[in-house]
Amino acid sequence: MLFPETISKKLGISYPVIQAPMFGVSTPEMVAASADAGCLGSLALGDLPAEQCISLIRKTRSLTGRLFAVNIFVHEIPEITAELREKYAKAKAYIEAFAEDNGLSVSLTALEDLTTNSYHEQIEAIIDEGCEILSFTFGIPDEKSIVRLKEKNVLLIGTCTSVTEAQMLEKAGIDLIVVQGIEAGGHRGTFATESLPQIGGMSLLPQIADHVDTALIYSGGIYNAQTMQAAKALGAEGFQLGSMLLASQESALQPFEKDRLKMVSENDIVLTRTFSGRYARGISNKYIRKLEGSGFILPYPYQNKLTGALRNAAKLRQDTDFVSIWLGQSIHDYSRQSVKDILGKLIDDYSRLP
Ligand SMILES: Cc1cc2nc3c(=O)[nH]c(=O)nc-3n(C[C@H](O)[C@H](O)[C@H](O)COP(=O)(O)O)c2cc1C
Structure with a gap:
């Protein structure tokens, strides 16, 4: 099967492709465009105060009737x-x-x-707003929060950068795990150690697949159908991509920043x-x-x-x-098209692979 179905079924999407949450770059429009492409959009809420989270969630809901993920930074201050x-x-x-x-x-x-804002207030806002999918990075929500989220049937997606972190997420009962290779653009999700595990996706993903049973989403360096196929071969059932969408029509980057990408x-x-x-x-x-x-x-x-x-x-x-x-390590042409078109082409190219 070209597209594994486990994650799509759980997330209610047509393709197991996830627009990476990109705090400061992704927008409600980007989330809606991802949903229009049959993928999962992610609304990045970073460490915003609860009121701002609520207003962004409502804005996104006004643009799409489909499911999307909200994403927060789980960090002890x-x-x-x-x-x-x-x-x-x-x-x-x-x-x-x-x-x-x-x-x-x-x-x-x-x-x-x-x-500074605690992630606990964000979680309360997310529950009150009836969000159905929560992804997070920089840590694992405390046990009380996980119990509360699960009571409300919120599907949880955690981020790891090592086998140890993947095992910790699985033990905490997290539903899906994003494996972030060192190639990835943006912040490292590292939380188990002070020092940074610098493990490339090609080494990290198969090792994690060997050590946990939870379905895995790979993130880091995917920029075309072939890189997505490689991630699938190494154990990914879903694919989360960020840098590919940085220069898109719906990105909050300014034109001078998009121009900088072209020269990198x-x-x-x-x-x-x-x-x-x-x-x-x-x-x-x-x-x-x-x-x-x-x-x-x-x-x-x-x-x-x-x-x-x-x-x-x-x-x-x-x-x-x-x-x-x-920005991640996979330099490419950073399309300025709509996210719907960029993801549509990726899925189309992937479907044509032998
Ligand atoms: C500009 C930017 C902002 C990001 N912000 C977030 C974020 O708010 N939350 C998060 O979980 N990951 C964030 N990430 C990491 C992505 O989720 C993902 O791991 C990464 O983009 C994948 O690598 P790629 O850029 O090579 O596709 C960000 C990445 C980028 C490029």
Whole structure:
């Protein structure tokens, strides 16, 4: 069978292809276009406050009557200590001075003015809104949350980057597992260890398939029918793709960022903690090169919050040297068509494979 059916049946879709949640890039329009292609759209809610989650869920519902997944960051927020306060103030001054030297005058948010949101409030909002599919990254919701979600029949999709994490997700009763190869664009979903498992999809996926019984969705580097076929051969029953949709009509990336994708070369794509405090894969730039090894990188979510105003200011002046453009390792032509057409072509090409 060309398309395995396990995941499609569970998710109520025609093809087991999932538009990756891409916080800051995917939009309600992208989710609806994915559903129109017979695939699963994912609404990225990141760490947004509950009210914003609700309004995005409602907006998406106004665009499509089909099922879609909502996606959240499940991350325990580190306590603010005296040490963190001191480090934060130093990092703030360092980054502001560096931006100033580059003609970008920006005042970054002070630690006292930051707001952080717990994923528990998001889960309550998701349950209240009657969402049926929840995917997550950066961790596993606590037991109480899982019980509550299961009582409400919410299907759970977790993300792993190692065999250990896949086993932890399975033990926690998660319904489907996204296996994220090191090729993937965006943040690493790593949660079991402080250090980063850097395992390529070709090694990771078959090992996980050997160790867990839960159906697997592969994510990382898929950019055409052949890469999707390879993932299937290694044990995937579903396919989640992000970078392929970055320049699409429904992407929130701005034209100057889409233009940058076209010029990307192999050595440009790096893993970095400099923007958010967690490792993410994207296009290297002046900011990343300066901050790497500077000692001014705070734990997530503090680095992420700290650099928010910098990224916004850089977007305004269309400056690729100070924005985070997350991107996976499979460089290709980054189609500007609608997501419906991009996914439609992928499925069509896949169906024609011998
Ligand atoms: C711009 C961008 C943002 C992302 N944001 C999220 C997110 O909010 N939640 C999540 O679970 N994964 C996120 N990811 C990771 C994707 O789910 C997926 O693992 C990755 O895109 C797959 O690799 P590919 O980009 O090579 O297709 C993001 C990826 C990108 C490129």
